[in-house]
Amino acid sequence: MNIFADIRALTLTALADMARDGTIPDGLDTGNVAVEPPRDAAHGDMATNAAMVLAKPAGMKPRDIAEALAPRLTADPRVEAAEVAGPGFLNIRLSARVWQDTVAAVLAEGTDYGRSDMGAGRxxxxxxxxxxxxGPLHVGHTRGAVFGDALASLLAFAGHEVTREYYINDGGAQVDVLARSVYLRYLEAHGKPVEFVDGTYPGDYLVPVGEALKAKVGDAYLDKGEQYWLDEVRSFATEAMMDLIRSDLALLGVEMDVFSSEKALYGTGRIEAAIDTLDAKGLIYRGTLEPPKGKLPDDWEPREQTLFRSTAYGDDVDRPIMKSDGSWTYFAPDIAYHYDKTKRGFDALIDVFGADHGGYVKRMKAAVAALTDGAVPLDIKLTQLVRLTRGGEQLKMSKRAGTFVTLSDVVEMVGRDVTRFVMLTRKNDAPLDFDVDEVLEQSKDNPVWYVQYAHARIMSILSKASESGINVSDADLAGADLTHLGHSAEQALAAKLAEWPRLVEIAARTQEPHRVAFYLYDLAQALHAHYNRGNEEPALRFVQDDAEISRSKIALARAVSIVIASGLGILGVEPAQQMR
Known part of the structure; x- marks a missing residue:
């Protein structure tokens, strides 16, 4: 049930009838006709811009269209009133039955309420x-992991077929540095003195890896040049780090469907195939780039390179794909990897990058557009930095990692659910302040606690009602006489539930899971306000002396808890059954 979609469909049907009887011209484009909540709730339950967007192409005054449309809408039993406002907006008030049916729909559909087929299996x-x-994932990776996972869940909830994927960057020079760092820990495990230099990784997380390498090969690599051990230690260390990363992701409840390896692209012809595809389109050439901005002529040595003509697809400059020694640049395997994804039959690709990858967006989108002739869109989401503080001081170091705060550090401090929710309290491309002390406070200013408390409060209401002999199963509550929900405050709370299906589609369309977190906070606020109002108006209390009236009011509370649980499920957060 999506009442906003239903009333929009009613509006479009009415407009079609108006076109047939000559009230408005035939063939008008109604694609921009919207039905949405009004800016001021006092104006009604919904508002439509139909008259405003159709006036100019119809050659009519907006109010004339609105006044003709209004009686056609009120002819539907769901519409109690349709009033023309301002230059031609139409404010709509719905009958109490609509909100009662909303509660019934939530109880009947459970956490599937609001699920959409908008994605059509794409x-x-x-x-x-x-x-x-x-190394282990740090706090910045944490935000990307939570955002990407919630976005995937949101898109799936909205009807897309989603694959979650991790691209293992195991083909670059940084993996050689890792191998050398593990070798130092291997020497250390043998009691040898070591010194971490030349950018090697000094974190304690490599200590057990060095010990494991010793357990595997004994003293076979002692006093040997790296030509004897680099390849094998690289593979050993990469596997150990991926085990660590998988463990970190599990702490957040993140499970990938696919892990793809960059290294696996080399020597298979897949990089060559991707570049040949671009070459066949006339997009690969030998040329010389202009000096980077800010470089003086004597700082720049022009040289001929093999380039991808990415400027043909919106990039600022063409990009090198091959080094002077004939080896591939880091961009080439990334092109091949995305080419592989398009060959796997995806209708759309989304990459979630950290803030430091902003300069990589245009070239990657250009490559995918060129490879697919624009048939497979690539959207790249950047997650901005997280500023982690505690006691007013910024946290920057971790003994385990050596130079940064790890994902596991954050989860250990505040827990998985708090970590995930807080990471979604800002839009992904806005910086995020994460105050460890604040997110553990029990106050309205802490959105995590506030939403969880709303769910736990309802669980307490259900428990007390059950103890008093009221059957609070969803099936029984769905059969309650919901006409007892006649108070405007109860209908307002039900109206908030009715916004959920619309919110899901908007959040999925804009790819903004933080909208779910915002909605849940607003719903929790409405629940708490309604609960407190019952202290002053006994008729609004969820548990009444009359069992049948109680069942209807408890049904409303239960419907709120179902939607909260559904929204938290998209965010990857477990709803609290009780607050401690």
Whole structure:
């Protein structure tokens, strides 16, 4: 049930009837006709812009269209009133029965209420995290992991077929540095003195990896040049780091469907195939780039390179794909990887990158557009930095990692559910302040606690009602006489539930899961306000002396808890059964 979609369909049907009887011209484009909540709730339950968007193409005054449309809408039993406002907006008031039916629909559909077929089974690949396999995930990766996972869940809830994917960047020089760092820990495990230099990774997380390497090979690599051990230690270390990363992701409740390896692209012809595809389109050439902005002529040595003509697809400059020694640049395997994703039958690709990858967006989108002739869109989402504080001080270091706060550090401090919810309290491309002290406070200013408390409060209401002999199963509550929900405050709370299906579609369309977190806070606020109002108006209390009246009011509370649980499920957060 999506009452906003239903009333919009009613509006379009009425407009079609008006066109047939000559009230408005035939063939008008109604694509921009919207039905949405009014800016001021006092104006009604919904408002439509139909008259405003059709006036100019119809050659009519907006109010004339609105006044003709209003009686056609009120002819429907769901519409109690339709009033023309201002230059031609139409404010709509719905009957109490609509809100009662909303509560019944939530109880009948459970956490599937609000699920949409908007995506129509469209196959979407969401690639996120994809951190270099050189250490544990840090707090920045945490935000990308939560955002990507919630976005994937949101798109699936809205009817897309979603694949979650992690791209292992195991083909670059940083993996050689990892291998050398693990070798130092291997030497250390043998009692040898070591010194971490030349950018090697000093974190304690490599200590057990070095010990594990010793357990596997004994003293076979002692006093040997790296030509004897680099390849094998690289593979050993990468596997160990991916085990660590998978463990970190599990702490957040993140499970990937696919792990793809960059290294697996080399020597298979897949990079060559992708570049050949671009070459066949005349997009690969030998040329010389202009010096980067800010470089003086004597700082720049022009050289001929093999380039991808990415400027043909909106990039600022063409991009090198091959080094002077004939090896591929880091961009080439990334082109091949995305080409592989398009070949796997996805209708759309989404990459979630960290803030430091902003300069990579245009070239990657250009490559995918060129490879698919624009048939497979690539959307790249950037997650901005997280400022983690406690006691008023910014947290920057972790003994385990050596140089940064890890994902596991954050989860250990505040828990998985708090971590995930807080990471979604800002739009992904806005910086996020994460105050450890604040997110553990029990106050209205803490959105995590506030939403969880709303769900737990309803669980308490259900428990007390059950103890008093009221059957509070969803099936029984669905059969309650909901006409007892006649108070405007009860209808307002039900109206908030009616916004959920619309919110899901908007959030999925804009790819903004933070909208779900915002909605849940607003719904929790409405629930708490209604509960407190019952202290002053006994008729609004959820548990009444009359059992049948109680069942109807408890049905409303239960419907709120179902929608909260559904929204938290998209965010990957478990709803609280009780507050401690």
């Amino acid at each position: 196959k979407v690949n969401v690639e996120y995290v994809s951190a270099n396999p050189t």
